[in-house]
Amino acid sequence: MNTKKRKSKGLTNKKRIYKLTKGDITFNIINYLFFTLFTIICIFPFYYLLINTISDNELVRTGQIKWLPKGIHFRNYISLMNVNNLGSSILVSVARTVLGTAVMVGATAFIGYLVTKQEMWGRRFIYRFFVITMYFNAGLIPWYLNMSMLGLTNNFWAYIIPGIVAPYNIILVKTYIESIPADLEESASIDGAGYLVRFRHIIWPLSKPILATIAIFGAVGHWNSFTDSMILMSGKPELYTLQYRLYIYMNSTSNLSALMNSGGNVSQAVIESTLNMRSLKLTVAMVTIIPILLVYPFMQRYFEKGIMMGAVKG
Amino acid sequence: MILPFVILCFVFSYLPLWGWRYAFFEYQPGLGLSMDHFVGFKWFRYLFENAATRADIIRVIKNTLVMSALGIGTSFLPMAFAIFLNEIRASKFRKLVQTFTTIPNFISWVLVYTFAFALFSSEGFVNSVLIDLGVISQGTNFLMSGEHIWLKMWAWGTWKGLGWSAIIYIAGISGIDQQLYEAATVDGAGRFQRMRHVTVPGLIPTFSVLLLLSIASILSNGMDQYFVFKNSANKDTIEVLDLYVYTLGLGSGGSGNIPLATVVGMLKSLISVALLMGANKISKLIRGESIV
Numbered sequence: 001m002n003t004k005k006r007k008s009k010g011l012t013n014k015k016r017i018y019k020l021t022k023g024d025i026t027f028n029i030i031n032y033l034f035f036t037l038f039t040i041i042c043i044f045p046f047y048y049l050l051i052n053t054i055s056d057n058e059l060v061r062t063g064q065i066k067w068l069p070k071g072i073h074f075r076n077y078i079s080l081m082n083v084n085n086l087g088s089s090i091l092v093s094v095a096r097t098v099l100g101t102a103v104m105v106g107a108t109a110f111i112g113y114l115v116t117k118q119e120m121w122g123r124r125f126i127y128r129f130f131v132i133t134m135y136f137n138a139g140l141i142p143w144y145l146n147m148s149m150l151g152l153t154n155n156f157w158a159y160i161i162p163g164i165v166a167p168y169n170i171i172l173v174k175t176y177i178e179s180i181p182a183d184l185e186e187s188a189s190i191d192g193a194g195y196l197v198r199f200r201h202i203i204w205p206l207s208k209p210i211l212a213t214i215a216i217f218g219a220v221g222h223w224n225s226f227t228d229s230m231i232l233m234s235g236k237p238e239l240y241t242l243q244y245r246l247y248i249y250m251n252s253t254s255n256l257s258a259l260m261n262s263g264g265n266v267s268q269a270v271i272e273s274t275l276n277m278r279s280l281k282l283t284v285a286m287v288t289i290i291p292i293l294l295v296y297p298f299m300q301r302y303f304e305k306g307i308m309m310g311a312v313k314g
Numbered sequence: 315m316i317l318p319f320v321i322l323c324f325v326f327s328y329l330p331l332w333g334w335r336y337a338f339f340e341y342q343p344g345l346g347l348s349m350d351h352f353v354g355f356k357w358f359r360y361l362f363e364n365a366a367t368r369a370d371i372i373r374v375i376k377n378t379l380v381m382s383a384l385g386i387g388t389s390f391l392p393m394a395f396a397i398f399l400n401e402i403r404a405s406k407f408r409k410l411v412q413t414f415t416t417i418p419n420f421i422s423w424v425l426v427y428t429f430a431f432a433l434f435s436s437e438g439f440v441n442s443v444l445i446d447l448g449v450i451s452q453g454t455n456f457l458m459s460g461e462h463i464w465l466k467m468w469a470w471g472t473w474k475g476l477g478w479s480a481i482i483y484i485a486g487i488s489g490i491d492q493q494l495y496e497a498a499t500v501d502g503a504g505r506f507q508r509m510r511h512v513t514v515p516g517l518i519p520t521f522s523v524l525l526l527l528s529i530a531s532i533l534s535n536g537m538d539q540y541f542v543f544k545n546s547a548n549k550d551t552i553e554v555l556d557l558y559v560y561t562l563g564l565g566s567g568g569s570g571n572i573p574l575a576t577v578v579g580m581l582k583s584l585i586s587v588a589l590l591m592g593a594n595k596i597s598k599l600i601r602g603e604s605i606v
Contacts, residue, residue, distance in 0.1 A: 027506075038415060133323060141579050250428060281431065
């Protein structure tokens with residue numbers, strides 16, 4: 001309360017010195033209008049998608065849901081259970097996100113720690129060896145041939161293993177670890193703790209903020225990627241990620257029944273009456289967005305930190 | 315202890331360079347490479363001598379450069395976004411704007427395409443509203459139009475990235491010494507003069523680094539965005555280098571021209587590295603600091 005008062009007092013002081021000119025007022029109005037408009041443009045698609053997945057499907061099919069949902073129901077989300085291959089794609093996406101992120105964070109923390117060790121042989125060279133890979137790229141085709149030579153096509157591990165060494169994240173973690181007072185490690189070392197013990201009990205707990213940051217960005221990257229699925233998994237559709245599956249549905253010209261599971265206790269007619277292609281596409285999209293929206297509020301704290309640390313390259 | 319990671323890094327980042335040898339061979343998937351199939355610079359010459367390929371390359375490079383140029387030409391927008399957002403006094407509103415304008419950065423291009431589909435297809439939002447207003451009587455699928463593709467792609471990119479790119483400048487503004495503002499005020503600078511003479515100069519270093527980096531990556535627009543938006547109506551104007559390499563080598567179901575695609579990718583990589591080194595030199599000359 002007190003600070004608020006002081007703030008507003010400061011404002012009036014400024015006002016007294018510099019009158020709010022006409023130009024100021026016009027500028028303020030335009031400024032607020034612009035930001036309001038742009039914010040609406042940014043979130044409206046999310047809202048539009050949501051209301052179209054929970055409204056009456058016939059109205060959705062003919063494009064009559066514009067501002068408000070009509071005939072609210074949640075059957076679309078239940079019907080998704082009968083869509084072929086969707087379950088396995090969700091599983092693949094979740095698995096690669098969880099596993100891929102965990103392995104990447106663990107490896108990055110460890111590498112980041114090791115490259116701060118002055119006594120390690122060839123430390124500078126090894127660090128450069130990692131970092132320089134950010135700046136060159138053999139290209140898509142050699143990358144693909146390489147993956148296929150390594151037996152990483154049509155193989156789930158292709159999602160995980162190449163992402164273990166992440167140079168940009170190594171820079172972030174290394175910079176962060178360097179800011180941890182060296183005394184902490186020294187005293188532990190005097191007490192007889194080896195590298196692994198010091199890493200486990202000192203470095204790891206103290207680097208949690210930066211590790212959370214890279215974990216979040218890594219997880220979003222895993223969740224959102226689809227071209228690796230498309231290029232590497234062409235012979236094994238059961239390994240497609242959810243994003244690529246969504247892409248396939250989006251471009252599918254076949255009718256709904258071709259995509260649906262004909263077995264089970266749900267008859268074709270029931271499915272058709274509760275779902276249509278437009279609803280299906282939008283509902284799958286919504287399912288794909290939901291995890292991002294769920295972690296987003298949690299992520300926000302780390303944006304600025306992550307970005308600013310990235311600006312300070314070491 | 316670090317050895318396994320060094321090996322991993324080598325296998326996935328350095329070993330692919332060995333794949334450049336495919337550029338010098340007659341390669342058929344399934345068959346190995348032997349010296350019998352060595353063709354030297356045949357594919358490099360082919361790239362420039364074959365009329366159809368040459369036309370393709372020119373078209374694709376034009377698309378690439380125009381779309382990169384649109385991005386670079388409007389790269390001041392995130393900075394402007396941050397400066398104007400900073401002028402808003404209501405901190406709750408400011409926070410709200412920042413929260414919602416950053417979300418689009420975190421969804422994939424497939425989802426962006428889904429939004430485009432939901433909003434601009436025949437039954438989409440835009441058509442429904444236009445019909446309601448009596449502007450048109452029949453919905454059309456805007457996504458199947460090949461017009462203004464460069465601008466549309468730029469618009470989607472901006473929609474997705476503007477709020478996010480502004481964050482670095484917002485952080486930059488909070489790092490500007492408040493005394494500078496006070497001094498400027500004492501010297502009689504008004505609000506716009508403070509923006510012009512204190513905030514902008516404070517952000518220019520960040521801006522120039524990002525500008526140099528984006529110039530260095532002028533050939534690499536990535537393929538995701540263009541891949542998902544590509545269709546029969548817009549394929550001539552949407553195809554950028556990255557997408558072209560994919561389509562040429564892998565996109566046609568196993569019958570692609572792997573050596574030729576390798577050549578294109580290889581030339582692209584070499585030029586990109588040269589550009590990056592050039593940008594780095596310029597940065598060293600002007601700012602006395604390297605960017606890589």
